[in-house]
Amino acid sequence: MDLSFVLSILVFSPLLGIIVLAFMPKTEEKSIKIVGFLATLPALIASVGLYLHYLWGKDLSDFDVAKEWITFGGLQGTEAGYWAVNYELGVSGLTMLLVVLTAVVATLAAIASIYIKKEWKGYFMLFLLLEIGMLGVFTAENLILFFLFFEITLIPTFFLIGKWGYFEKEKAAYSFLIYNGLGSAVLLIVIMILFAKTGTTNIEMLTGIMNDPNVPISGDLKLGLLIALLVAFGVKLPIFPLHNWMLRVHVQAPPSIVMIHSGILLKIGAYGLIRFGMGIFPEQFETLAVLLAILGVVNLLYGAFLAFIQTDFKMVLAYSSISHMGIVLIGLAAMNEAGVQGAIFQVVSHGLISALLFFLVGAFYERTDTSLLENLGGMAKGMPIASGFLLAGGLASLGLPGMSGFVSEFMAFLGLFEEMPWIAAVGCIGIIMTAVYLLRAVLGITYGQAHRDFTGVLDLKGVEFVPVLVLVALIVLIGVVPSVLSSPLQATLETIMLGLGG
Amino acid sequence: MSLEELTSYNWGIMTPEFIIVGVAALITILDLFMPKKQDRRILGWIGIAAIFAAMVSLAGMLGAAPDSILEDTFRLDSFGKAFKFLLLAGAALVLFLAVSYKADEGLEEYRGEFYYLFLTGLLGGMIMTSSGDLITLFIGLELLSISSYILAGIRKNNLQSNESAMKYVINGSIATAITLFGMSYVYGLTGSTNLLAIARTLQALADAQHAYLLGLAFIMIFVGLGFKLAAAPFHMWAPDVYQGAPTPVTAFLSVVSKTAGFVIVARIMISIFGVAATEGPGSIPILYNMQDYIAVIAAATMIIGNVVALRQSNIKRMFAYSSIAHAGYILVAFTTLSSNFFYTVWFYLLAYLFMNLGAFAIIQLVEAKTGSTKISDFAGLYRRSPVLAVAMGILLVALAGFPGTAGFIGKLNIFIGAFMGQEPHYVLASIMIATTVVSYFYYFGIMTQMFFRPAADDSKFTKIPVGIVVVLIVTVAASILFGVFPDIAIDFVNENFNHFSDFLQ
Structure with a gap:
């Protein structure tokens, strides 16, 4: 046909x-x-x-x-x-x-x-x-x-x-x-x-x-x-x-x-x-590999540290995106199969996670007219379901095993440790920082001190469940069965590796 | 010259010119005998009909072999045909704008001139595309220039229009004088005004001293014509003239007059300086020797045009600078002189003709509605008339050179030319791309006004004149069509013009 x-x-x-x-x-x-x-x-x-x-x-x-x-x-x-x-x-x-x-x-x-x-x-x-x-x-x-x-x-x-x-x-x-x-x-x-x-x-x-x-x-x-x-x-x-x-x-x-x-x-x-x-x-890519690895680590750390001090949840997520794109660079710089695969995983995984988180930001903003961390404290009371999903998204983003973020970070770093252990070691600080800033922000919103009264705020309803459920399901699916991504990638990876002479 | 000789010429190849000149004369006479109160708009429609007739007669000659009459002073080769199409199409669209034009203080008393002067200007341009002699080139140039001078000042009770005409006459005459002075050097060296004869003499030029003299001639001619193209640093007149002239005239200057300017540059530069040897037969032609100078002018034109356009608050001034910038892009093609040179320039001018005239149609409409030409008058156009705003949006995106539009393909042709060959012009091409990005600022500035800002008054656009509707439909459709299927243009050129290979024969 x-x-x-x-x-x-x-x-x-x-x-x-x-x-x-x-x-x-x-x-x-x-x-x-x-x-x-x-x-x-x-x-x-x-x-x-x-x-x-x-x-x-x-x-x-x-x-x-x-x-x-x-x-x-x-x-x-x-x-x-x-x-x-x-x-x-x-x-x-x-x-x-x-x-x-x-x-x-x-x-x-x-x-x-x-x-x-x-x-x-x-x-x-x-x-x-x-x-x-x-x-x-x-x-x-x-x-x-x-x-x-x-x-x-x-x-x-x-x-x-x-x-x-x-x-x-x-x-x-x-x-x-x-x-x-x-x-x-x-x-x-x-x-x-x-x-x-x-x-x-x-x-x-x-x-x-x-x-x-x-x-x-x-x-x-x-x-x-x-x-x-x-x-x-x-x-x-x-x-x-x-x-x-x-x-x-x-x-x-x-x-x-x-x-x-x-x-x-x-x-x-x-x-x-x-x-x-x-x-x-x-x-030529090979000659730039070290530079790319350093740029990747800089992205990762810079994004992570600045995300830590933001007061607006959107800014936290924006810096978090920069930080996570650092992992893509790190994976690419490794130039081996694990690294490149990790980079591609990160691309897909971050796409899903950030879509989820930004959808929730929109849902919160719709109801409260704010995205400032300070004002959003204590959301778990008014919107328990949304807060639960936010927590799930945050955990996926910081790389909790069993979710897509973990697989990609793990592979990207595995690749880089093989090639440039020192740079990779520095980059690991970024992973810790990711956990720190995400938990600060997410926990601040869900269980933090409430500055406003959220009674009467409606939780997620109706059609709003579709995006969160689909995204969480995909994130978990990739985390548990990574082969949904890795097997289609096999052929592409082999071609790239062939080009790299490895 | 005996009568027999005169009648033996194949006058048929001048049919398009005869049609235009005949109708221009007819309109003049009709204008004299028409009652004073009668609306002169009908004369404009006659002019449009004449242009279409000329186009049809030109299309009938597409397959004909190159021919020349009057001792090679008038030659109809594929270059001439291709560029005549551009001039005719441009002039037709401009006349559509002109019949829809209403000046504040009324043009009734001299409406007739307003139409037939476009035709005589067009005739000047057409003669230039087909001339094989410095004298006819010059006559064509003057015919176009003088018509344009009057047109720029046709609103004789309007101060800006007067200023515009005055500046244009003075600057233009100086430029013409300089060009003519340069041509006199060429004549002095070769003893002929015929381009082919000049080329033959210069090819055999052995004395390096003569090459210097020719270099001087080159610079003078180029400076003089640079005025016509509004290339930096000779562009100062353009914003003032564009601003003061009635909008259809501005459109005419920025499209038809500019196209004609490139035509004469190509005729003189390629056929004289493109073959003139620097050090004896077979050595590098002067034109290649002078490449760096043209490159500097092209770069300056792009930079000045695009950067100064950023600071304009009057839309016609902004478009003046924008058209300066576009001239700069085309000069890049003149610098690099790739094997596709003619097609590149022809296509770019074609794309530019549609994009720019479409934009001027909307400018004229908004001007008629609000009475001024400030960019802020476009505020809220989307709310007042979504169709107009979207049409303008498409034209602006095309002018900015986004993919999917004719402007993009035109730029790609120029880039490819710049990167091909032995010495790729990386710097010049980079300047062109960088200044293109600068141009996003001002083109999207209009978009911001149209789509994001609230309107000062919410009145809708009712009764859009039919001429403007025609122009808009044609220009928007063409801007997209040639962007998505540019092969239509290249197939047309390949089939009919045989790669412009008869240019130098």
């Missing part, structure tokens, strides 16, 4: 929702929200379909699509296939997991959008556009297409933050736009240099060409390109000195968008480093 249409439908299915929404009157709050939610479902179903396809032991390359799209230059007499940019989508084990993660988080974030108070029509149209961008980023098989989707995520996010965010929303939207704009500008330079030098942007072909010793591209240029990639994706991830924008976004954006932002958009940075950095420039 020809399955090549599946990915196109998967990626562009939210478009249907946009079109339907365009013809709806903008005052129909309830039906707009329902349509917005329903429009995320086809992608979810299709992505689960991908996973099942894999489980049944079939080949993921069944889904590959390639159609002629753009020719550049149109130089007559050039080799066929070169200077052409095709419309190419495909999935591997790694990208399949990320697509599933994206579809799940997007659907749950659509549910979390019940908290949106105004202009639902515009909100959901942009939201769905953002989903198209995210799904496309992970399925694109060439760099130009990747870049196209990458930028498609930029514009809706700008508006979603700037219009539906909190007090300093416009400032947050601008710093998002400019930081990420610079990041993608650097990325575009890399892509265009690769394109001009090799005549293709297909990722697989590029990997082959760049690692062919006969191709006359100097090691210096490759190193330069890799460093540029590191900067480009370092903005997204974010890596330590480039993180300021992300704090603002986490605090100012509406919770449903932060779920997506923290859950998926940051992961594009990690994905880019793995797929392009490690995949296309393995040799």
Whole structure:
């Protein structure tokens, strides 16, 4: 059976929702929200379909699509296939997991959008556009297409933050736009240099060409390109000195968008480093490994220590994201199977955990109008169920065995201890700090001293249970049966390891 | 020249020009004999019809082999055809804006000029695209310039419009004089004004002393034409002129006039200095020797255009700087001179034509509604008219060069050109990308106004003139179409223009 249409439908299915929404009157709050939610479902179903396809032991390359799209230059007499940019989508084990993660988080974030108070029509149209961008980023098989989707995520996010965010929303939207704009500008330079030098942007072909010793591209240029990639994706991830924008976004954006932002958009940075950095420039990646490990530890510690002194729960989580992305870097820097696997696990696991925590932040804010730790004390009394889930999310985040966070941290550090024991040893302080700041914040909210009277505040109800239950279930599932992630990853990891020469 | 010789020419290749010149004359006469009270708008529609007729006749000549008449002074090659399409399309859209334009103090008394001067300006541009001689190039340039001078000052009771025309005339004449002085050096060295003859003489130039003289000529011509393109540091006139001129005229200057400017630069630079040897036959042409200078001007133009645009509070001034910046991007292609040079420039101008004219259509509409051109007038446009705001949003995103729009593909072409070849221009391309990011600030500044800010008054836009509707539909559709399926353009060029290979024959 020809399955090549599946990915196109998967990626562009939210478009249907946009079109339907365009013809709806903008005052129909309830039906707009329902349509917005329903429009995320086809992608979810299709992505689960991908996973099942894999489980049944079939080949993921069944889904590959390639159609002629753009020719550049149109130089007559050039080799066929070169200077052409095709419309190419495909999935591997790694990208399949990320697509599933994206579809799940997007659907749950659509549910979390019940908290949106105004202009639902515009909100959901942009939201769905953002989903198209995210799904496309992970399925694109060439760099130009990747870049196209990458930028498609930029514009809706700008508006979603700037219009539906909190007090300093416009400032947050601008710093998002400019930081990420610079990041993608650097990325575009890399892509265009690769394109001009090799005549293709297909990722697989590029990997082959760049690692062919006969191709006359100097090691210096490759190193330069890799460093540029590191900067480009370092903005997204974010890596330590480039993180300021992300704090603002986490605090100012509406919770449903932060779920997506923290859950998926940051992961594009990690994905880019793995797929392009490690995949296309393995040799140069090795020379930067120590630097990456140090950057990772800096991220981990910096995030953890600053999270400890924050007074706003959103800021705690924002710094916690920085800290956890440090673990991704640590895993990648190890450059062995355990490390890389740990990094990918961390990507998925943190996506789920931060989506859960930010959903709860939104739920609390909805009822109390605050996210300050001080004001939230003693929530366990008013909202026992929500507090219970918060505790679960916190424990997952600090890496309690049996939950997804533990597996990823354990493997990432296992990898790094093998290669650079000293750096890893320093990094371990971060793990302790993670427990300290998370417990401080979470316990402060649940059992801390109450400064306000929360009687009459309603607990989670109805549809709000869907996101928390789904997310907690997935977190525990990965923690208990890590093979749901590790077995699809096997093939991807082997390819990467082969490239690394190990 | 005998009569027989005159009739033996294949005058058919000038059909588009004849149509334009004929209709321009017709409108002039009609204007004289029309009753005073009669609405002159009909003349604008006749002008639009003429442009479409010219386009159709041009399309009929697509397959024809390059031909030239009048001793090579007028040649119709693929370069000429391709750029004539741009000029005609741009002028048609501008005329649609013009028939929808209403000035505060009324244009009734001189409405006729307002239409036929666009046509004569267009004619000047068309002659430039097809000229094979310095003299015809110059005549075309002057025809375009003088029409533009009058158009800029056509609101004769408006102070800003007067200032705008005055500045434009003075700056423009100086620039023309400098260009002409440069051309005289070329003539002095080669004894001919015919581009091909000049090229033949210069290819064989053996004396290095002559190369210096030519270098001087190059700089003077480039400086003079730099005024026309509004390239830094010769851009000062643009913001004032753009601000003061009526909006359709501003649109004309920023698109048609700019396209024509690049046409003449390409004609002179490539066919004269692109082949002129520096040290004897076969050595590097002067144009390549001068690459660094062009690069500096391109970089300065991009930086100044984009950075100064940040500080503008008037939307027309902002678009003046934005158009300076876009000229800078195109100059990058002139610097790098890749094998796809013509296509790159042609596509960028095509994309720019649609993006910019669409934006000007909305500016004109908002200006008519609020009576001023402050950026803050766009506040709350989304609430007042969601369709207009979204259309403007798409056009701005295209101008900023986001993927999925024609602006992005245009920029990619330029980048690829910059990174190809023996010496990739990393620095210049990096400046271009960095300044593009700077441009996000001001393009998104308008977005902020439109989507985030509350409106000063909530009145809706009713009765949008039909001309503006046409322009908006065409420009928004084209900005997206050429961004998603750019192969339409490249296939068109490949099929009809054979890679512009007949440019130098």
